[in-house]
Amino acid sequence: MTKLDASEMEHWRRHGWVWLRGVLDQRTLADLTRWTDEIAAWPETPGAWMRYYERPKGAPGTKLLARIENFLPYHKGLAGLFGSARCLELLAQWCGEPVVLFKDKINFKLPGGAGFADHQDAPAYVDFGVDHQLTMMVPVDAFTEENGCLEIALDACERVFLPHHPDGTLEPDVMANLEVVPLLAEPGDIIVFDAWAPHRSGANRSAAPRRSYYLTFNPASAGDHRAAYYARKRECFPPECEREPGVDYAERGRQFNLANPFD
Numbered sequence: 001m002t003k004l005d006a007s008e009m010e011h012w013r014r015h016g017w018v019w020l021r022g023v024l025d026q027r028t029l030a031d032l033t034r035w036t037d038e039i040a041a042w043p044e045t046p047g048a049w050m051r052y053y054e055r056p057k058g059a060p061g062t063k064l065l066a067r068i069e070n071f072l073p074y075h076k077g078l079a080g081l082f083g084s085a086r087c088l089e090l091l092a093q094w095c096g097e098p099v100v101l102f103k104d105k106i107n108f109k110l111p112g113g114a115g116f117a118d119h120q121d122a123p124a125y126v127d128f129g130v131d132h133q134l135t136m137m138v139p140v141d142a143f144t145e146e147n148g149c150l151e152i153a154l155d156a157c158e159r160v161f162l163p164h165h166p167d168g169t170l171e172p173d174v175m176a177n178l179e180v181v182p183l184l185a186e187p188g189d190i191i192v193f194d195a196w197a198p199h200r201s202g203a204n205r206s207a208a209p210r211r212s213y214y215l216t217f218n219p220a221s222a223g224d225h226r227a228a229y230y231a232r233k234r235e236c237f238p239p240e241c242e243r244e245p246g247v248d249y250a251e252r253g254r255q256f257n258l259a260n261p262f263d
């Protein structure tokens with residue numbers, strides 16, 4: 001991982017995100033792919049990592065692994081990579097001060113997996129006393145338009161709530177009036193985006209998974225809110241293996257499933 005140059009810093013300031021090419025070496029990438037396969041095979045375990053699924057419309061009976069969260073405490077290799085001094089120093093450059101981890105997730109977007117509606121991430125996090133987070137996206141598979149790459153707005157870096165529906169997704173005019181670019185990132189690239197940056201993605205219409213890590217950090221001076229976040233998420237929107245019959249988790253967990261296609 002590297003020091004940011006002036007043009008990268010300027011892009012971050014202007015757009016609220018930046019794309020760095022070829023940051024991870026081949027060995028790290030091979031580890032990342034192997035570790036992702038390991039985690040995908042972890043069994044349902046109440047109280048530990050959190051597995052979420054989607055059931056594609058039009059394919060009755062199909063249940064796809066959509067996301068795993070809160071895996072870092074259980075995986076030494078990944079905790080070492082994303083908690084390394086190099087990674088934290090890189091993020092501190094964007095943040096302007098040291099950072100602490102807020103949440104960790106892998107979106108699997110398997111073939112047939114749905115897209116994510118237009119949204120900002122911050123509204124899902126602001127209750128936790130932090131109004132500034134940044135997320136490092138680390139693709140495992142190449143992002144293409146066919147497999148539902150991330151699409152993000154230009155010139156929309158203001159940290160404000162944009163007009164949105166009651167479920168937190170953005171009103172259609174918001175992204176329609178912005179220039180939105182597809183991020184055709186390759187494994188080895190990283191993209192860092194501010195939690196207020198409007199973004200979305202399409203469905204995976206290809207025959208292969210489109211997996212990506214999303215590690216969200218906040219300024220250290222705002223405190224460590226990870227435990228509080230996961231305690232509340234587990235209460236409101238637990239993984240399926242912890243759910244109780246008769247509870248409407250779509251309603252109770254609305255804040256935690258903002259724009260996501262998950263059940």
Ligand SMILES: O=C(O)CCC(=O)C(=O)O
Pocket residue numbers: 107109115116121148149150199200201202212214
């Ligand atoms: O992985 C994607 O396609 C989009 C992810 C996203 O926007 C999210 O998880 O909030």
